[in-house]
Amino acid sequence: MSDSNCPSLSESGTHLHPEVGSPRGGNDSSGGISAVYWNSVAYKAGITPDMSIISVNGSAYTSEVLRKAILAAEKDIKPIELVVLRGDRYQMITLDYHGGLRYPSLHRVDGTPPRFDDILAPSKSPLPAM
Numbered sequence: 001m002s003d004s005n006c007p008s009l010s011e012s013g014t015h016l017h018p019e020v021g022s023p024r025g026g027n028d029s030s031g032g033i034s035a036v037y038w039n040s041v042a043y044k045a046g047i048t049p050d051m052s053i054i055s056v057n058g059s060a061y062t063s064e065v066l067r068k069a070i071l072a073a074e075k076d077i078k079p080i081e082l083v084v085l086r087g088d089r090y091q092m093i094t095l096d097y098h099g100g101l102r103y104p105s106l107h108r109v110d111g112t113p114p115r116f117d118d119i120l121a122p123s124k125s126p127l128p129a130m
Contacts, residue, residue, distance in 0.1 A: 031061040033084075041097045051084040051091075067101065074100040 031053030036042045053061040056069045057080060069080050079094040108114065 041095050045093050045095050047082075047084065047093060048086070051086045053082055054085050054090065055083040057081050070097070070101055073098050 033042075033047060033049050033051050033053065036047050036049055053066070055061055056065045057072075059065045073080050077098070079096040082093045082095065084091050084093055106116075
């Protein structure tokens, strides 16, 4: 996911670019879904990577419309309604999600070595001579 302003609907804390899935390219206005996280709200609703989001709660899809729908659902019991396109068929999907915006983050598991420290450390080997 390239757009850090695009929200996620994941119960596990990972992405809806929609985890209502992942529209391609961040600010892409096509609403194409490139990924759906296992066991996410989108996965449970039947959203697949070959779909495109056409509308959110009756408004044409943009990442901003989706973001506002997620924020509004936090304070409301109404589910988020998506119209998606798969091939030449339109489908209405409702997402009963009220958990607000979610963004992925890394957390170290207690008792495990700090592997990223080793990966990101400067090389100990000298550069080869040119």
